[in-house]
Amino acid sequence: MPDSLPMTLRMYRHLSTAMVPLAPALIKRRLKLGKEDPARVAERRGLSQDTRPQGPLVWIHGASVGEVLAAAALIQKLREANIRILLTSGTVTSAAVVAKRFPPDIIHQYVPYDSPRFVARFLDHWRPSLALFIESDLWPNLILAGAARRLPMVLINGRMSPRSFPRWRQFSGTIATLLGKFDICLAQSHTDAERFAALGSPNVVTTGNLKLDVPAPPADPAKLERLMSLTRGRPIIVAASTHPGEEEILIETHRTLAGFFPSLLTVNVPRHPDRGASIARTVAAAGLNAALRSREELPTGATEIYVADTMGELGLFYRLAPIVFMGGSLIEHGGQNPVEAVKLGAAVVHGPHVFNFTDVYEALDVAGGARRVDTQEALVKQLGQWLADTAARETVRRAGEGVVEELGGALERTLNALEPYLLQLRLEMGAANA
Numbered sequence: 188m189p190d191s192l193p194m195t196l197r198m199y200r201h202l203s204t205a206m207v208p209l210a211p212a213l214i215k216r217r218l219k220l221g222k223e224d225p226a227r228v229a230e231r232r233g234l235s236q237d238t239r240p241q242g243p244l245v246w247i248h249g250a251s252v253g254e255v256l257a258a259a260a261l262i263q264k265l266r267e268a269n270i271r272i273l274l275t276s277g278t279v280t281s282a283a284v285v286a287k288r289f290p291p292d293i294i295h296q297y298v299p300y301d302s303p304r305f306v307a308r309f310l311d312h313w314r315p316s317l318a319l320f321i322e323s324d325l326w327p328n329l330i331l332a333g334a335a336r337r338l339p340m341v342l343i344n345g346r347m348s349p350r351s352f353p354r355w356r357q358f359s360g361t362i363a364t365l366l367g368k369f370d371i372c373l374a375q376s377h378t379d380a381e382r383f384a385a386l387g388s389p390n391v392v393t394t395g396n397l398k399l400d401v402p403a404p405p406a407d408p409a410k411l412e413r414l415m416s417l418t419r420g421r422p423i424i425v426a427a428s429t430h431p432g433e434e435e436i437l438i439e440t441h442r443t444l445a446g447f448f449p450s451l452l453t454v455n456v457p458r459h460p461d462r463g464a465s466i467a468r469t470v471a472a473a474g475l476n477a478a479l480r481s482r483e484e485l486p487t488g489a490t491e492i493y494v495a496d497t498m499g500e501l502g503l504f505y506r507l508a509p510i511v512f513m514g515g516s517l518i519e520h521g522g523q524n525p526v527e528a529v530k531l532g533a534a535v536v537h538g539p540h541v542f543n544f545t546d547v548y549e550a551l552d553v554a555g556g557a558r559r560v561d562t563q564e565a566l567v568k569q570l571g572q573w574l575a576d577t578a579a580r581e582t583v584r585r586a587g588e589g590v591v592e593e594l595g596g597a598l599e600r601t602l603n604a605l606e607p608y609l610l611q612l613r614l615e616m617g618a619a620n621a
Contacts, residue, residue: 192331193360199327203302210300221461223297224279230297233308237294240271243612246315248298250324251278253524255285257344257397258321260598262293270612273313277324280460280498287499288405301326310336316615317608322346322375325365334368339608342366343601344397345374347382348521349542355386363387373604375597376546392604395597396547403530404502414507417486421450422574425504425533428458428523429514434466436517436563438473441492443567448574452486454504456495458514458523463496470494505531509580510573512566513537522548525557529587534580536560536569550594556587 192200214231217223223231245265249255255276262272274285275298285295296313299305306328318333318340333340347355355362366372366388374380375396384391424444426437434455441453457466463481470477475491478484480500486493495504505511511533516522522541525548529535535557541548551557560566573580602609 193364195358195361196327196331196364200303200331203328204304207302207304210302210305213300222279224282227282227297231300231305233299233305233312235296235309235312237296239313240294242271243316243615244271244273244313245317245319245612246273246275246313247319247321248275248324248329249281249321251276251281252284253398254321254324254344255281256288256401258319259288260400260402261319261343261397261601262289264598264602265609266290266292268609268613269616270609273315283498298326298329301328303328303332306332310338316612317341319343319605320369323348323351325362327361327365330365330368340369341605341608342369342372342383342388343394343605344597345372345379345383345391346543347374347379347386349545350521352382352386359386370608371604373601378545394600394604395594396544397597397601398524398544399526399547399591399594400596400598401526404499404505404527406500406503406506410500411503411506413485414503418452418507421452422448423452423454423508424510424512424570424574425454425456425508425528426512427456427501427504427514427528429455430458430518430520431462432518433514434469436566437512438470438475438492440563440567440570442473442475444571444574445491447571450488451574452490452493454493454495454508456501456504456514460496460498463494466496467494501527502531505533509533509584510570511535512570513541515543516540517566525551525587526591529556529584529591532584532588534558534573534583535587536566536573538566547594550590551587554586554590555583556590558583 214228218225247258265272273294275296277298299309310332318338320342321344323346371390372383372388373392373394374383377393380391380393445451463479467477467479470492476489477492477494478486478490479494481496505528511528513523513525513535516538519540521543524544525535537559539561552559558569560569
């Protein structure tokens with residue numbers, strides 16, 4: 188195999204092999220930064236204390252929280268067919284989400300570092316029957332080793348962003364080789380499909396975005412009732428999945444709006460919860476009163492900005508507030524998924540940088556199911572209008588729900604495309620039980 192690879196991949200394999208002795212130092216640094224689970228670092232080296240279950244095993248890999256949650260409905264369908272699931276991801280936050288929101292029979296492992304030795308250990312131990320890679324987390328050694336073992340591999344919910352596409356085109360031989368190892372690429376949109384085909388994917392089908400079919404996130408009823416009782420009568424805005432550079436804008440937005448709506452409460456849910464304390468300090472430095480959820484603080488009548496720096500509680504806050512600002516969109520991050528907020532009845536406002544979900548936001552904006560704002564002044568104006576006009580907010584909410592319902596169906600199309608592989612697994616299961 189190595190002799191037939193492009194020079195870039197041969198060099199990558201040599202370097203990733205040579206870096207193995209540095210793995211302990213890398214793990215130590217990541218542990219210090221809170222980016223690894225100290226009880227599970229062996230998984231990064233392809234080792235596991237868990238036993239492979241008998242029978243066919245479908246391996247699903249996603250980079251982090253968003254990708255893992257996108258596969259939730261698909262995983263449920265596979266479970267209903269009595270197919271065992273191995274789910275891998277690369278972040279501590281995604282592991283926490285799996286533990287909180289997925290059934291206990293879903294086996295979660297951290298994806299091994301992309302060295303041939305670690306990857307070989309992982310594949311030798313788990314021996315997956317089918318591999319589904321979510322979106323575009325393409326680790327070369329993982330893909331090449333899977334192909335060498337004749338493991339059927341499918342790229343699902345495939346996405347190629349406007350920023351990644353030109354970068355990959357500079358390494359056309361590399362990406363064409365990797366994409367060529369997949370049996371089929373199931374793309375989120377026609378634009379994504381065109382990009383994957385242009386980069387060398389031999390078999391591309393547009394199935395839609397699985398994130399549009401995700402169920403609304405859950406909420407603890409007791410916690411919701413508690414928050415509602417503490418905030419009853421107050422206008423509330425949720426700023427969801429915010430990133431650095433956005434909180435300062437939202438703080439000033441709150442300050443301006445509070446001049447017209449004195450009891451306003453802004454709930455800031457940072458994309459990365461470990462930034463909560465820093466955000467609270469920024470709020471305090473701006474002269475506003477903050478409460479921090481990770482410290483088990485609850486909003487009081489004096490709380491102006493509630494920093495909800497916990498994992499897995501977005502469903503709680505989406506149910507609490509009728510207005511949601513979607514983060515990652517006022518800075519060039521590409522925006523976060525608005526579908527869950529829309530499904531839970533929020534009127535959504537977002538910034539101009541939404542290329543991670545271009546088709547979704549475009550459909551919402553065109554139908555009046557969301558509003559785009561390009562400046563802080565425009566954000567203040569839009570939020571102020573919705574706070575003052577319940578009917579206008581309700582119109583946007585209904586339009587948004589209609590768009591999300593219309594854009595759904597990716598799960599069914601994905602299952603249809605996977606049916607030949609699932610049929611083979613069912614045949615193997617039947618033969619084993621005969």
